[in-house]
Amino acid sequence: MHAFDVLGDPVRRRILELLADGERSAGDLGAVVQAEFGISQPAVSQHLRVLRDNGFTTVRAAGTRRLYAVDVTPLREVDEWIGRYRHFWAQRLDALATELVRGRREQRPEPQQNGTDADHRR
Known part of the structure; x- marks a missing residue:
């Protein structure tokens, strides 16, 4: 996927905006995005996966939480x-x-x- 295809989606841009201030958990990101865009948790997870698979974010496990950061x-x-x-x-x-x-x-x-x-x- 081309970088502009990834960034062309407003949900993914918003996730990157949220991560610009620092690392956040998938749960935190999901709560904000679900409230602002009215999408389901699986849809948020899919957007996070697109960002991760295309190199825009990194993810690390911290116990049961997944922490995302901007790459x-x-x-x-x-x-x-x-x-x-x-x-x-x-x-x-x-x-x-x-x-x-x-x-x-x-x-x-x-x-x-x-x-x-x-x-x-x-």
Whole structure:
């Protein structure tokens, strides 16, 4: 399965988001995903299996619990692939930042020159 096929599913993306903060048990992941997506525990297990089989997660046994963690290797590969296209939006973000700065300069009111400042300095 291609990395984008794995990441194309919102349930699997959510599982990876949950794992971004650190290792979690299959039960914890299942409870969150079941509540948010309304899917069964076997369906959650299938998504975990797809992530594991495609190298996106690791799993280790801790007694009767299975603890999942992110494996960053395939995510680095996705980032490298996306990197070839990053310049398209980087140029636009730079242009947007420039426009925002210009807009702020144009919105600033000019300091008023009146006699009160000069009178106070005397």
